[in-house]
Amino acid sequence: MVAERSEAESGPVRRRPKDRKLQIMRAAARAFSQRGYHPVGVDEIAAEVGISGPALYRHFANKYALLVAAAEEGARDLRDSAAAADDPSLPPLDRLTALLTAVAERDIDIRREAGLYRWERRYLEREDRHRIRAYYRELEAMVGAPIAELRPSLSETEVAMRAVGALSVLASISAHRSNLPQARTLALMLEMAMAVIFADLPPEPPEGAAEPGQVGLTVSSKREQLLTEAMRIFGRNGYHESAIEEIGAAVGINASSVYRYFDSKADLLLAAFNRASDRITLAIEDALREATDRPDAARRIADRFVRLTFMTPELMPVYYAEFGSLPPAEQHRLRALQRQTVLEWANLLDGDPIEARFRVHAALGIIIDVGRLLRFDSRPAQLARMGALASSVLSPSVS
Structure with missing residues (x-):
């Protein structure tokens, strides 16, 4: 044994x-x-x-x-x-x-x-x-x-x-x-x-108030239409669940015609990122140019982020959530641009610079999360309320 x-x-x-x-x-x-x-x-x-x-x-x-x-x-x-x-x-x-x-x-x-x-x-x-x-x-x-x-x-x-x-x-x-x-x-x-x-906000818009009419002209360029629809579809479905056929159909063309404007779906995603980055840069530049002082500039940036997000609600989720679908070099470049955006805004706030970055990220989160709650209601009164809500966290002097 x-x-x-x-x-x-x-x-x-x-x-x-x-x-x-x-x-x-x-x-x-x-x-x-x-x-x-x-x-x-x-x-x-x-x-x-x-x-x-x-x-x-x-x-x-x-x-x-x-x-x-x-x-x-x-x-x-x-x-x-x-x-x-x-x-x-x-x-x-x-x-x-x-x-x-x-x-x-x-x-x-x-x-x-x-x-x-x-x-x-x-x-x-x-x-x-x-x-x-x-x-x-x-x-x-x-x-x-x-x-x-x-x-x-x-x-x-x-x-x-x-x-x-x-x-x-x-x-x-x-x-x-x-x-x-x-x-x-x-x-x-x-x-x-x-x-x-405890933020004091502008008056709530009347319930059932008429939605604002369509402002501006429709973009006629097929390339711009494809980019707009791609951002909407990526935001709704996610990049990997979105098909070139669906994007093409949204603007009335077949999949093969999409490739006349973009080399691939990845090229479309990269263009969407670049578009978002450009719009954010312009929003910050406009706010700084119009501001009377640093707190005013911080409030104006909040207002512009609200307007940008509510007018194109698919843009920010794609901008912040689809980095893993980009090539590493593009991830690095666009991450650097995102960090620069946060720093540009945070540098306008009083107090500790690290706390300022926490505050900016909190404001961005409010815009996206409360925006979803409100279904990105873009009436002027709602935009003003959202700007005030986002600004409430920026610093004790910006409220």
């Missing part, structure tokens, strides 16, 4: 960690948030966790299932963090502070993962997107409840704007890599979130 090996001879027994599935989801969330859904491979997610690709497939049937699970886990995690801190018996300001602190602390903990749903949700199927969105609606409702108590004169839409805006501020740290000590980061995020909640 062969003797059994001793524990020392056989070595430690390797057991699968109980939280392996969560480790995989969080690794996926980090990778998808930073580089986009399509450029990331399952094998590299598996390698980060320390397992093989086949081992990962024991937990998730495919990469799409992993995307859904990671996005849903992130949404549920934030909702649960807020729910654990929520105490309706507290005075409304204390309740609100507890809620925002819990969410802010969690956003700081998962900073590299927190941008997943914001930028990659266009790759989710409708049913999955709506189910995950429900967690964020619960979170927004929790935050909105004490806001409504604190500011009873606000309409339901105004309460929602402030709840979404405050949560957007807290999530905005996922969009950049500027660093401050954790306690200082938390204090700054809470200060900006409160600034959004």
Whole structure:
């Protein structure tokens, strides 16, 4: 009879960690948030966790299932963090502070993962997107409840704007890599979130007011039409799910005719990035030229970003979410342009320059997230309100 090996001879027994599935989801969330859904491979997610690709497939049937699970886990995690801190018996300001602190602390903990749903949700199927969105609606409702108590004169839409805006501020740290000590980061995020909640905005446009008519002439150049439709389709479907045939059909030409104007779909994407960069540069130059002082310039830049985003709502999501689809050299060049845009704006703000960059990213997040809530309503009164809301976070002197 062969003797059994001793524990020392056989070595430690390797057991699968109980939280392996969560480790995989969080690794996926980090990778998808930073580089986009399509450029990331399952094998590299598996390698980060320390397992093989086949081992990962024991937990998730495919990469799409992993995307859904990671996005849903992130949404549920934030909702649960807020729910654990929520105490309706507290005075409304204390309740609100507890809620925002819990969410802010969690956003700081998962900073590299927190941008997943914001930028990659266009790759989710409708049913999955709506189910995950429900967690964020619960979170927004929790935050909105004490806001409504604190500011009873606000309409339901105004309460929602402030709840979404405050949560957007807290999530905005996922969009950049500027660093401050954790306690200082938390204090700054809470200060900006409160600034959004207590911001005084211009009057709300009347409900059911007529939409503004079409202003300007339709572009006749096929190249410009293709670029406009490409940005719209990339923004709606995501670059990898968009087809040249669909883009061509949107302007009344077949796929082969598109190649008379652009060499490839990648060429169209690069042109869209360059167009967005040009428009942002012009917006900043116009604001600086018209400003009377630095705070005025900062407000004017906020107003122009609002107008640019609301008039072409597909532009900014494409500009900020599709970098992974570009060649590395173009990624580097356009990232540098984005950083320069933030610095140009941040340099107008008083106080610490690193805090100023946090403030600019918070303003950009508000414009996109609250814009989605308002369905990018581009009536002048709504644009003015959005400009004031974005400006509320820029500095104590710009409110």
